[in-house]
Amino acid sequence: MAYGLLRVRALGLSGPVNVVDMRLHVVDHPLVAHKLTTLRDQRTDSPTFRRLADELVTLLAYEATRDVRTEAVDITTPVTDTTGVRLSHPRPLVVPILRAGLGMLDGMVRLLPTAEVGFLGMIRNEETLEASTYATRMPEDLSGRQVYVLDPMLATGGTLVAAIRELIKRGADDVTAVVLLAAPEGVELMERELAGTPVTVVTAAVDDHLNEHGYIVPGLGDAGDRLYGAAE
Numbered sequence: 001m002a003y004g005l006l007r008v009r010a011l012g013l014s015g016p017v018n019v020v021d022m023r024l025h026v027v028d029h030p031l032v033a034h035k036l037t038t039l040r041d042q043r044t045d046s047p048t049f050r051r052l053a054d055e056l057v058t059l060l061a062y063e064a065t066r067d068v069r070t071e072a073v074d075i076t077t078p079v080t081d082t083t084g085v086r087l088s089h090p091r092p093l094v095v096p097i098l099r100a101g102l103g104m105l106d107g108m109v110r111l112l113p114t115a116e117v118g119f120l121g122m123i124r125n126e127e128t129l130e131a132s133t134y135a136t137r138m139p140e141d142l143s144g145r146q147v148y149v150l151d152p153m154l155a156t157g158g159t160l161v162a163a164i165r166e167l168i169k170r171g172a173d174d175v176t177a178v179v180l181l182a183a184p185e186g187v188e189l190m191e192r193e194l195a196g197t198p199v200t201v202v203t204a205a206v207d208d209h210l211n212e213h214g215y216i217v218p219g220l221g222d223a224g225d226r227l228y229g230a231a232e
């Protein structure tokens with residue numbers, strides 16, 4: 001097991017921690033815990049699940065965008081002239097990983113209204129647990145861009161590692177992944193496979209383990225199915 005993850009566990013799985021080159025931020029907040037508990041509950045129906053995922057990503061986005069680039073702007077209030085800030089150029093890029101990541105898009109762009117949106121369609125083979133890409137729609141050149149990848153589940157980590165490799169191939173060097181739930185196995189894979197790449201992962205929780213089917217335990221089940229219904 002990676003030393004970094006042991007350190008995260010020792011720290012009680014909350015707050016920002018540097019894990020090798022990866023920064024793991026487990027957002028420790030009672031509202032996050034409250035919403036996540038209802039998401040996990042199997043009795044929660046799709047409309048409620050969608051609403052809670054949207055609310056939860058807004059809370060995570062608040063942390064994930066802590067280092068978003070801004071520039072100074074002069075304005076005049078009803079009382080006086082002053083200087084404030086606005087989101088700077090180039091615009092941040094938000095990339096939801098289809099399907100389930102779409103459930104996080106609205107909440108993210110609500111906080112980042114100037115963001116451009118790219119898409120990555122990825123599916124995990126439920127037998128081999130290997131991820132493959134079926135759709136890509138993103139700018140070719142991501143150098144100098146802040147990129148926020150959205151996917152509710154970091155399970156084995158295969159999907160997110162492949163997604164971030166694609167971003168790096170296009171020149172991205174400032175990547176933040178926002179996930180609702182992470183498994184220790186997925187965090188470890190990211191540490192191993194993305195060593196040398198500065199990546200931040202922001203999550204509501206790091207769960208206990210993966211079961212024999214590659215599902216996060218205790219988890220919340222299949223995020224895509226719970227958001228949108230079983231695909232087949």
Ligand SMILES: O=P(O)(O)OC[C@H]1O[C@H](OP(=O)(O)OP(=O)(O)O)[C@H](O)[C@@H]1O
Pocket residue numbers: 097098099100101122123124125129131151152153154155156157158159160186214222223224225
């Ligand atoms: O970390 P991993 O082991 O790669 O698993 C996580 C991936 O699995 C789920 O997607 P899924 O393949 O079910 O596609 P969907 O979003 O269309 O349901 C989830 O949304 C992640 O993308």
Ligand SMILES: O=c1cc[nH]c(=O)[nH]1
Pocket residue numbers: 153155214215216217219220221222223224
């Ligand atoms: O627990 C899991 C693992 C992968 N994908 C999901 O949707 N849920």
Ligand SMILES: [Mg+2]
Pocket residue numbers: 100222223224225
């Ligand atoms: Mg799914």
